Amino acid sequence: RDAEGRKVFDLRAAPGKHRLRPGRPTATWGLNGSYLGPTLRAARGETVRVNVRNGLRETTSLHWHGMHLPARMDGGPHQPVKPGATWSPTWTIDQPAATLWYHPHPHGETARHVYRGLAGMFILDDPKTPKTGPTGGALPSRYGVDDIPVIVQDKRLDDANQLDESHPRMSEVGLLGDVICVNGTTGPHHPVTTERVRLRLLNASNARIYRFGFADDRPFALVGTDGGLLPAPYKTTRIQLSPAERAEIVVTLRPGERAVLRSFPPDLGLNLWDRRFAGGDDALDILELRAARALEPSPRLPDELAPAPALAPRTTAVDRKFELSGFTINGKSMDMRRIDFAVDLDATEVWEVTATDGTQHNFHVHDVQFQVLSVDGKPPPPELAGWKDTVHTRPGIPFRLAMRFRDHSDRDMPYMYHCHILYHEDQGLMGQFAVV
Numbered sequence: 001r002d003a004e005g006r007k008v009f010d011l012r013a014a015p016g017k018h019r020l021r022p023g024r025p026t027a028t029w030g031l032n033g034s035y036l037g038p039t040l041r042a043a044r045g046e047t048v049r050v051n052v053r054n055g056l057r058e059t060t061s062l063h064w065h066g067m068h069l070p071a072r073m074d075g076g077p078h079q080p081v082k083p084g085a086t087w088s089p090t091w092t093i094d095q096p097a098a099t100l101w102y103h104p105h106p107h108g109e110t111a112r113h114v115y116r117g118l119a120g121m122f123i124l125d126d127p128k129t130p131k132t133g134p135t136g137g138a139l140p141s142r143y144g145v146d147d148i149p150v151i152v153q154d155k156r157l158d159d160a161n162q163l164d165e166s167h168p169r170m171s172e173v174g175l176l177g178d179v180i181c182v183n184g185t186t187g188p189h190h191p192v193t194t195e196r197v198r199l200r201l202l203n204a205s206n207a208r209i210y211r212f213g214f215a216d217d218r219p220f221a222l223v224g225t226d227g228g229l230l231p232a233p234y235k236t237t238r239i240q241l242s243p244a245e246r247a248e249i250v251v252t253l254r255p256g257e258r259a260v261l262r263s264f265p266p267d268l269g270l271n272l273w274d275r276r277f278a279g280g281d282d283a284l285d286i287l288e289l290r291a292a293r294a295l296e297p298s299p300r301l302p303d304e305l306a307p308a309p310a311l312a313p314r315t316t317a318v319d320r321k322f323e324l325s326g327f328t329i330n331g332k333s334m335d336m337r338r339i340d341f342a343v344d345l346d347a348t349e350v351w352e353v354t355a356t357d358g359t360q361h362n363f364h365v366h367d368v369q370f371q372v373l374s375v376d377g378k379p380p381p382p383e384l385a386g387w388k389d390t391v392h393t394r395p396g397i398p399f400r401l402a403m404r405f406r407d408h409s410d411r412d413m414p415y416m417y418h419c420h421i422l423y424h425e426d427q428g429l430m431g432q433f434a435v436v
């Protein structure tokens, strides 16, 4: 903490050598280490300050994905950090407990910077959320013991174990790797010592869409999404995450057993041909959970977790429409000097987002967490019932999103909205809005 009582974090981006898999180490980038960065953690009401030092030989930035904060602290393309420079944003946490993350956002270079290893988790706690549900039960919450960050990325490595950064010829989404890394480790396993474990899944990949489930199809409870806990645990066997989306799941193990978290072929909404080149046929093992012979008992899950988002009635008119097509939004490609529109401070708006070019995209909005009002005119499925900041937009399906712009306004400094398939983002599938 500093003299003003702020919680201070120091991050330094620098090149490193990282043992991604056996054999030669891989030339990577990391924050305070050779690959990825530390998990930052803060509670609602706390004021944080992060000293972001750039030890690279090129300009980067660091964006707090999912965070509600002033535009000047956002770490997007308008907050570049030059080589050797330090950028120290500060803001007060004011949003529910959630699994957020941070990653670079330099315009046109985000894919490469994230791929090389600059990313980390940012966990928020909310002291106002009771630890136990109204009728008992509790979520596993001992970090590293029964509450585990799972940062999932795919890499392509050459024969010398170096990152292959070339753009694949057939892919419309950019780089898809066949080597899975979890928290920067290949072939990962995790020793489980408690009956239940909570996995905070983060898709920190450039383009790959994962459809997580267990190899033996055991059910698990989905308890949280991008911006916080769900209204209630949702029992399922699959959860699909596109780049930047998060899911918190709780799985139960029996003593001595092994459970393999896998990614099954995702539903991309594409035809057979396109699907193949977008990773739609791929099944990949992600992480093996190895339960000890004796497991510490865990409390049962609460029946209720958090209030459901309630921003707007389901009949609200659409304020803005966004057509994602090629590398454009509504026919326009990202221009750092153009603010596409302004929204009023304290306004609740309904945005309708559709991928109209026959391919899949996703859609992320800075500063806010939104409520999914409808998907293709129908109420959202249970996994979209909580706060979200990123949604996977399968081709031709309109998503209606309600969001409220509160607390921070700035005429001159915009926030971004964009596709989080990083190749698309870098190519210009991004726009800017100001809150005024």
Ligand code: C2O
Pocket (backbone or CB within 6 Å): 063, 065, 103, 105, 244, 364, 366, 416, 418, 420
């Ligand atoms: Cu995760 Cu605009 O970014």
Ligand code: CU
Pocket (backbone or CB within 6 Å): 360, 361, 362, 419, 420, 421, 424, 425, 429
């Ligand atoms: Cu896209």
